[in-house]
Amino acid sequence: MVRAMGTFLQQLEIWEDDGGSDGVPGFQLVGSAAQLEWAGRIRGLVNAEFSRVAESFRTVAKGQLGVARAETEAILQILEEKRGEVMSRTEAGYLIHDWQEISDQVRQLIRRDARYLAIVAQRAARKVASQ
Numbered sequence: 001m002v003r004a005m006g007t008f009l010q011q012l013e014i015w016e017d018d019g020g021s022d023g024v025p026g027f028q029l030v031g032s033a034a035q036l037e038w039a040g041r042i043r044g045l046v047n048a049e050f051s052r053v054a055e056s057f058r059t060v061a062k063g064q065l066g067v068a069r070a071e072t073e074a075i076l077q078i079l080e081e082k083r084g085e086v087m088s089r090t091e092a093g094y095l096i097h098d099w100q101e102i103s104d105q106v107r108q109l110i111r112r113d114a115r116y117l118a119i120v121a122q123r124a125a126r127k128v129a130s131q
Contacts (some may be wrong), residue, residue, distance in 0.1 A: 019068055031092030039092035046099045050083040053106045067126075071119045082109045 029036050029043070054076060061072040086109075089095070099105065110116050 027088050027090055029092045030096075031089050035092035035096060042095045042099050045088065046086060046095065046104055047083070049102050049106050049119075050079065050086075053110075054079050054083075071123065074109065074119060075116060078110055078113050079106070082106070082113070107122040 029039050031039060057072055057076050057079065061069050064072055086099070094125070
């Protein structure tokens, strides 16, 4: 999965450097013409939301040191993995159904991840131990 994620992120970077498009290279959407147009717009918004959340975490990480920074960087890795999973989906209906109304889906994806839950538990344990 890590190797595939690296390839996806490389493709995404090349795509963004080329000015982007309605799709991600290698991940053509499948659906009716109307669905493709609609899902293409949604995909751009979803990618922008992932970028917004990632920038928030990067800003937090800049002010952190040691373990806290490492944990935030681990959360960023989880975020990029989730972005890859979502952006590699080829069904236009998936984007339309699950991402049409973007609210906090990106944060919810992270919050449901077992690795994120472990980080939260470790932070809470350190807080209790320091008191």
